[in-house]
Amino acid sequence: MFESLSDRLQGALGGLKGHGKLTDTDIERVAREIRLALLEADVNFKVVKEFVARIKERALGAEVLESLTPAQQVIKIVNQELTTLMGSTANKLAFSSRPPTVVMMVGLQGSGKTTACGKLANFLLGQGKSPLLVAGDVYRPAAVDQLKALGAQLNVPVYDEGTDADPVDIAEHGVARAREDGRDVVIIDTAGRLHIDEPLMEELARIRRNVKPHNILLVVDSMTGQDAVNVAQQFQDKVDLDGIVLTKLDGDARGGAALSVRAVTGRPVKFVSTGEKLDGFEYFHPDRMASRILGMGDMLSLIEKAEQSLDAQQAAELERRLLKSQFTFDDFMDQLQQVRKMGSLQSILSMIPGLPTAKLRNLQVDDKAFDRIQAIIQSMTPEERRHPDIIGGSRRRRIAVGSGSDIQAVNQLLNQFKQMQKMMKQIGSGRMPKNPFQMFGM
Amino acid sequence: MSYNWSEVFVGVSPTAEVEPAAAREEGRKGWFRSLKEGLSRSTKALAQQLSAILVDRIDEDAWERIEEALIGADIGVSSTVAIVEKLEQMADAGEVRGPAELVAALRRVTAELFSTKDTRIDVAHSPAVILMTGVNGTGKTTTIGKIAWHLKNVGKQPLLVAADTFRAAAVEQLVEWGRRVDVDVIHQDRGSDPGAVVFDGLSAAMARGSDVVIIDTAGRLHTQVNLMRELEKMVRVIRKQVTDAPHETLITIDATTGQNGLVQARLFREAVGVTGVVLTKMDGTAKGGIAVAVSHELDLPIKLIGVGEKMTDLQPFDAAGFTELLFSDEILKAS
Numbered sequence: 120m121f122e123s124l125s126d127r128l129q130g131a132l133g134g135l136k137g138h139g140k141l142t143d144t145d146i147e148r149v150a151r152e153i154r155l156a157l158l159e160a161d162v163n164f165k166v167v168k169e170f171v172a173r174i175k176e177r178a179l180g181a182e183v184l185e186s187l188t189p190a191q192q193v194i195k196i197v198n199q200e201l202t203t204l205m206g207s208t209a210n211k212l213a214f215s216s217r218p219p220t221v222v223m224m225v226g227l228q229g230s231g232k233t234t235a236c237g238k239l240a241n242f243l244l245g246q247g248k249s250p251l252l253v254a255g256d257v258y259r260p261a262a263v264d265q266l267k268a269l270g271a272q273l274n275v276p277v278y279d280e281g282t283d284a285d286p287v288d289i290a291e292h293g294v295a296r297a298r299e300d301g302r303d304v305v306i307i308d309t310a311g312r313l314h315i316d317e318p319l320m321e322e323l324a325r326i327r328r329n330v331k332p333h334n335i336l337l338v339v340d341s342m343t344g345q346d347a348v349n350v351a352q353q354f355q356d357k358v359d360l361d362g363i364v365l366t367k368l369d370g371d372a373r374g375g376a377a378l379s380v381r382a383v384t385g386r387p388v389k390f391v392s393t394g395e396k397l398d399g400f401e402y403f404h405p406d407r408m409a410s411r412i413l414g415m416g417d418m419l420s421l422i423e424k425a426e427q428s429l430d431a432q433q434a435a436e437l438e439r440r441l442l443k444s445q446f447t448f449d450d451f452m453d454q455l456q457q458v459r460k461m462g463s464l465q466s467i468l469s470m471i472p473g474l475p476t477a478k479l480r481n482l483q484v485d486d487k488a489f490d491r492i493q494a495i496i497q498s499m500t501p502e503e504r505r506h507p508d509i510i511g512g513s514r515r516r517r518i519a520v521g522s523g524s525d526i527q528a529v530n531q532l533l534n535q536f537k538q539m540q541k542m543m544k545q546i547g548s549g550r551m552p553k554n555p556f557q558m559f560g561m
Numbered sequence: 562m563s564y565n566w567s568e569v570f571v572g573v574s575p576t577a578e579v580e581p582a583a584a585r586e587e588g589r590k591g592w593f594r595s596l597k598e599g600l601s602r603s604t605k606a607l608a609q610q611l612s613a614i615l616v617d618r619i620d621e622d623a624w625e626r627i628e629e630a631l632i633g634a635d636i637g638v639s640s641t642v643a644i645v646e647k648l649e650q651m652a653d654a655g656e657v658r659g660p661a662e663l664v665a666a667l668r669r670v671t672a673e674l675f676s677t678k679d680t681r682i683d684v685a686h687s688p689a690v691i692l693m694t695g696v697n698g699t700g701k702t703t704t705i706g707k708i709a710w711h712l713k714n715v716g717k718q719p720l721l722v723a724a725d726t727f728r729a730a731a732v733e734q735l736v737e738w739g740r741r742v743d744v745d746v747i748h749q750d751r752g753s754d755p756g757a758v759v760f761d762g763l764s765a766a767m768a769r770g771s772d773v774v775i776i777d778t779a780g781r782l783h784t785q786v787n788l789m790r791e792l793e794k795m796v797r798v799i800r801k802q803v804t805d806a807p808h809e810t811l812i813t814i815d816a817t818t819g820q821n822g823l824v825q826a827r828l829f830r831e832a833v834g835v836t837g838v839v840l841t842k843m844d845g846t847a848k849g850g851i852a853v854a855v856s857h858e859l860d861l862p863i864k865l866i867g868v869g870e871k872m873t874d875l876q877p878f879d880a881a882g883f884t885e886l887l888f889s890d891e892i893l894k895a896s
Contacts, residue, residue: 155638161819164632228842229698229815233729260737261730268729268751313845340698344635344819346847367697370782372821395727 141192146178149193160373163348166382174200201409204378210362210387211402215333218303219251221294223330224364225323225354226338228311231366233262235338235392236308237269238400239364242390243304244273251302253293254279255286255326256310258319266308273397276302286310290326307332320357327358336389338364339376347376348383355384362389365403369393377408446540448496448504455489491524495532498522507536566711569865569877572685573715624649627667634850634887636671637820640857644670668884674857675880680837680864682708683808684717688766689773690799690806694792694829695813697780700841702731704813704867705775706738707875712773713742720771722762723748724755724795727779735777742872745769755779755791756798763802776807783828796833811864813839816849826855840878841867848887 141149150171157167177196214220222239226232233256240250252270254277256262263279270277278293290307297305309326312319327335337360339347354360363384365377368391377388388408393399496504498521503510510518510533519526567573624645631641647670651657657666683689691708693701705721712719721739723746725731732748739746747762759776766774778795781788799806812835814822829835840852843866852863863878 158632158638159820161635161821164629168629227817227845229700231698259734261733264733265728265730272729313842315844315846340815340817342696342815342819342821342825343817344822344847344851345633346635346817346845347819349846350817367782369784370696370821371784371824372819376819 141178143179146175149178150175153197157375157378160375161342161344161347161379162375163345163379163382165348166379169382170200170204170378198406198409201378202406205381205405205408206387210389212389213333213361214304219294219297219305220303220334221305221307221330221332222334222336223290223307223309223326223332224336224338225309225358225360226311226364227313227340227350228259230311230338230340230343231392232256232311232338233265233269233308235364235366235390235400236266236306237273238392238397239306239390240270240275241273241397242400243306244275248304249302250275250304250306251293251297251300252277253290253305253307255289255293255307257282257284257286257289258310262308262310269397276300286322287325287329290330294330315353320353323358334361334389335359336362336364337380337384337386338366339380341365341368341374341376342370342372343376345379347379351380351384355386360384360386362387364388364390364392366392369399374408377403448499448507448536449501451536451539452493452496452504455493491522491528492532494522495519495524495529507533564877566877567715569681570712570715570717571679571681571683572689573717631850634848635819635822635854636850637823637854637858640674640854643674643857664888667888668881671853671887672880672884674853676856676860676862678837678860678862680862680878682837682864684712684773686803686805686808688720688763688771688803689808690763690803691773691775691809691811692778692796692799692807692833693776693811693813694778694833694835695780696782696825697728699780699813699815699818700839700867701725701780701813702734702738702777703870704811704839704841704865704875705735705777706742707867707872708865709738709744709775710742710872711875713744717772718770719744719773719775720762720766720769721746722759722774722776724758724762725777725779726751726753726755726758731777731779745771756794759795759798760802763799767802783825783832789828789832792829792833809837810835811837811839813841813867814851814855815847816840816843816851817845817847818851820851820854822851823854823858826859826861830859830861835861837862837864839863839865839867844868844874850887852883 153174154167154171157170158164162170174193174197177200178193212220212222224232224236224239236252240252243250252266252275254263254266256266263282267277267279269275278289278296280289280292286309293307294305297303307326307330309323310319312323326332335358337351337354339351343350351360351363363377363380363386365374365388368374380386381388388403388405390400391403391408495518498518499510503514503518515526515529515533519529522529565575567575627648628641628645631644632638636644644667648657648663648666651666651670652663657663682691684691693705695701702725709719709721721735721744723732723735725735726749729751732751736746736748738744745765747758747765749758749761755778762774762776765771776795776799778792779788781792783789796807796810810833812826812829814825818825826835826838838852838855838861840849840863843849849866855861856863863880863883866876866878866883868874868876
């Protein structure tokens with residue numbers, strides 16, 4: 120629904136090729152587009168004002184390089200400035216030299232604190248840490264239960280004292296428990312609160328004084344509007360934040376709040392959280408967020424995700440087989456499973472630059488199609504998987520019945536597989552296919 | 562200004578309201594006053610911004626700052642432009658002279674942007690079915706607890722259905738509300754099919770002769786196609802048992818939400834035909850201006866306002882009152 124800033128700028132400056140320099144009028148037009156785009160992205164208007172002033176200054180008289188259109192030139196400047204504003208590099212969690220490292224999560228109700236606690240625990244497990252969750256939200260009905268359920272899912276212990284104890288005590292006891300049990304990171308969930316709720320804010324301050332967390336993270340919903348600055352400022356004043364966790368980034372909100380919060384508190388966004396599943400949590404990359412606000416996709420995140428999920432050894436083996444053109448259904452299964460480890464197809468697709476998000480929303484990627492394909496392959500004999508050529512009419516019927524699909528589906532898969540083999544041969548011979556996602560029928 | 566909750570619902574006899582003990586305990590206030598308490602914090606900042614401008618004259622700079630103040634309230638670019646253009650026309654025509662008239666005009670013009678559809682909750686069916694939807698963390702379950710409490714107070718017998726089977730402990734949260742309000746809750750285990758829970762809930766409601774069934778659903782982002790489909794399926798399940806239901810499909814929108822609130826409301830409306838909006842968490846500093854944009858651009862009535870976590874913290878919506886508080890008289894005083 121929101122036109123991306125890149126599109127807007129292309130529109131405003133599209134006809135400007137070969138001008139040499141950006142004129143005053145160009146820049147005024149550009150400034151207007153940037154202002155509107157950032158406001159629609161929910162960046163606070165004061166932040167927008169300062170930002171646009173800076174862009175104007177930089178763009179004025181900037182030499183338009185021959186290789187870039189004026190629009191691209193401006194996008195480059197905007198991208199650089201956005202990245203600078205959000206901090207130039209990814210900002211990692213501070214680990215204490217004397218464990219346990221204590222992380223305290225604070226934020227408004229409904230921002231996704233408890234879920235973020237679970238996701239952070241999962242993230243730390245992946246880094247070889249042994250976290251302990253502490254249930255310090257004793258006010259919201261069932262918040263303790265929610266954290267316990269998350270802990271059980273992750274097989275991470277949860278320290279709780281029910282809902283009658285003092286959250287400050289719970290936090291202290293939780294840290295003591297972690298020390299006894301040799302857990303090296305403590306994640307304290309706190310009650311969701313309004314930043315103007317004095318007693319509750321004071322409680323947070325007391326937890327901070329008594330437990331001295333190494334990281335206090337403010338959880339912010341990426342859909343937050345102009346009020347994000349007030350919230351961040353209040354929490355900053357009361358508990359002195361170390362960083363920010365931006366949640367629900369899998370929606371289509373542009374997440375301008377990230378920019379506002381960073382500008383107001385001077386504290387970096389450390390993590391972003393996406394999706395319902397517990398693995399949707401990663402370090403924040405300012406450059407990528409800049410691209411998102413601009414609407415330019417997020418190639419880097421995709422690459423990193425692929426690197427994490429694809430087993431290096433298996434990949435090398437696959438490559439060897441590819442070169443020998445021996446791609447079989449077994450390899451295909453492996454590949455499917457590897458891709459699925461990266462998350463839902465929808466989330467992978469949303470990170471590919473050049474695919475407009477508006478179009479993506481309408482594109483319905485059916486993850487179940489993968490299940491059906493797997494069922495068909497699993498109904499083949501090992502011999503058939505290695506040598507699909509032997510699959511004739513009666514084998515097809517058997518496979519169709521065995522997988523609960525029909526012959527057309529089996530035929531379709533066999534055809535797709537043949538095309539894929541052809542493509543793999545091309546890769547093997549060094550010619551890349553134009554669209555690797557063709558194999559999934561996209 | 563006071564209101565009677567029996568007038569907030571369609572299908573409740575005016576004499577039905579009984580003064581509940583819990584209301585006295587929680588110190589019930591007039592809606593204007595308690596809403597004002599919540600809103601006054603939000604309004605102060607806006608008031609201060611505007612006050613400086615509005616003392617004497619309406620110049621170019623003033624217009625720009627009004628624009629910014631409106632944007633700052635999350636009213637959104639296009640509704641802001643609509644408001645400012647209208648005000649400029651009025652100023653040009655000499656209908657608005659000086660700051661006092663400008664504030665009044667600002668309120669009037671903004672209030673006129675709200676949808677004129679019925680803001681009451683329709684429970685004149687047997688059973689009446691209310692489906693509560695919205696993205697994660699916007700206060701669906703809490704709102705259901707509050708509505709159930711008010712329904713009980715006006716003599717209705719509500720039944721709650723815990724169809725949020727996804728979020729850890731969501732069922733427990735609704736059950737806890739049921740206990741507080743003393744209303745039955747139909748639920749199954751976490752992870753069970755929400756459609757099945759809905760079916761069970763409606764069967765139970767009809768067997769027990771409940772008046773109003775309120776269905777809690779899992780928070781979902783409007784971009785999650787499969788989950789939106791699941792919601793459509795729930796509506797189909799509901800219609801198998803009660804053909805003209807759901808009679809109300811409400812979406813909760815967090816007052817702190819920015820422009821994404823528009824997209825949320827639009828996509829939920831496309832999927833399940835939203836009949837109204839509950840604007841939640843109005844007790845913070847957020848101004849809830851997104852309600853103006855949603856109501857104006859999508860022609861959806863704002864039906865209720867949530868101003869806190871207590872049972873009593875729910876108010877019927879009134880456009881004139883809302884804008885009066887959004888642009889308060891302090892605009893002129895606090896210079």
